Structures are given as C-alpha cells and as structure tokens.
Amino acid sequence: MQTIVTRFAPSPTGRLHLGHAFSALTAANLAAQGTFLLRIEDIDQGRARPEFEQAIFDDLAWLGLTWPAPVMRQSERRSAYADALTRLRDLKVTYPCTCTRRDIATALAAPQEGAPAAGVYPGTCRGREDLPEDAAWRLDLAAAIDLLGGPEAVARLDYAETGPEAPGVHRLNPAALARDLGDVVLARKDAGAGYHLAVVVDDAAQGITHVVRGADLLAATPLHRLLQALLGLPVPLWHHHRLIRDGDGRRLAKRDDARSLAALRAAGETPGDIRGRLGLA
Secondary structure: OOOOOEOOOOOOOOOOOOOHHHHHHHHHHHHOOOOEEEEEOOOOOOOOOHHHHHHHHHHHOOOOOOOOOOOEEEOHHHHHHHHHHHHHHHHHEEEEOOOOOOHHHHHHOOOOOOOOOOOOOOOOOOOOOOOOOOOOOEOOHHHHHOOOHHHHHHHHOOEEOOOOOOOEEEEEEEEHHHHHHHOOEEOOOOOOOHHHHHHHHHHHHHOOOOEEHHHHHHHHHHHHHHHHHHOOOOOEEEEOOOEEEOOOOOOOOOOHHHHHHHHHOOOOOOOHHHHOOOOOO
C-alpha cells in the first residue's frame, strides 16, 4: 500500500493567511498516516524575506503542524533546475526569449488569425537560435508535442485528480494546452527556474504522491503532466481544493494583513477557531 506524501510549499513573500492555513491543513490531513513536508519556494530572491520564512514556521507550528527536517528550499536547488532545463534544451523543446511584458502586450493587442487566448504568449521568439545574455527560456509546446508522438499520443497521457474540484481521470488536450497556456516560461536568468519547471522537479525529488493545492492551479496541471513526460518524472495524484475567499468573494491575498494568521492570533483566535472558520473542525 502506497505511503502518502504531501507538501505545503509557500513563498516567503508575506504573511500566511486563512487560505494558506486551509491548504496546509488539507495536505496534512491527507497525509495523516503518511508524511507531510514543508517546502519553501524562495527562488524569487528579490521578494523573499527571512522574516517571512520564520513567520511561516511560527504560523504552521501554532496550527499544530509538524514536518521533517531539513526543509527543502528552492534557492538551494538551482543546479537541479539547471539540469532539467539542460535536458529540455537537449531535447530541442525550448527556445530563448527576450520579449518584455510590453512587447507581449503589443503583440496581443493586434492578434493574428488563429492566435491563442488573450494573455498567452504569441510565440514571437519561437525558432530563435541566438542566445542573448538576458534571455529567458520558454517551452516550445508544439515541438514538445511532436517529440512525445504528436497530438494523438499526447491525448493519451492521463492524470488522476482526487480533489473536490474535478475528481476523476483526465487526459491531456493538446489543442487546449496551446490555446490556454502556450509556450510558458521555464526559466529566467534572475530566478534560474520558473514555477512550472521548479514545481515538477521538486515534487519528484521529494517523492510527493499527492500534490495538494488550490483550484486556481487546476489549469496548470496538464502542463505539469506534459513536463513530467518530457523529463521522465513520476506522476503524482493531484488534489485541488476550494479557495478561501473574503466577504466579497475575492480570493485572499498576502497583502490583506487583516486576515493573516498572525493578526487573527493577535486578536485572540485559537488554532481551533481557525479550523472552525475553514470548516475543518
């Protein structure tokens, strides 16, 4: 019988709020008879702060959660991401890109026939062979699909979702990948790796069996499944949970200090109160 391994992977760029608490507690509950891991996603060193990392430890401990040491930190794993990126480059499913946000916005403002959805990179640098010093690296989605055997073969790749948002077994839809995600950034010079590359590499390295995260990341799962196929990584189960929202229906954000766990604790709330707020009592 498989031992369940889950993780909570916050970024130390602000204080944890009720939404973070719900995600961490959901992951810990799922791994009640297995292992719950904490991972610090601090690859964005320009925004990460030591005091926020310590606050993560303090808030989670206050909630009653424990995890094995040492804690994995993305900032210490640049070589692992570089190896994964090199493998993808060797597979010829990446290309360098120097487009700024303004460049992309300009291109999207004048869409061509058959262009992807609004906000999806239009492929301006696709096919580029030079390597500017400040280039980011993008996934060449079309090349990746061809490498894996074409659209029909990719459409046979599947993954299982155990969460309440979209339970069941799902298959990849190459056309939807191109329309909704396109050629995503895999790495930037200043960060070493983007979210999509780092998360699949880290989950594999930690032996995560169940990826627990919010429903806002449902759309990214097919892309992560594709990257796992390209890199030969194990495929976990996914568990996407509901989002915790404020009274106006907006998703909670770190900038909303009034709903931070620290503020609620200072106001006299207990861990039991927090669980009650979240429907986890």
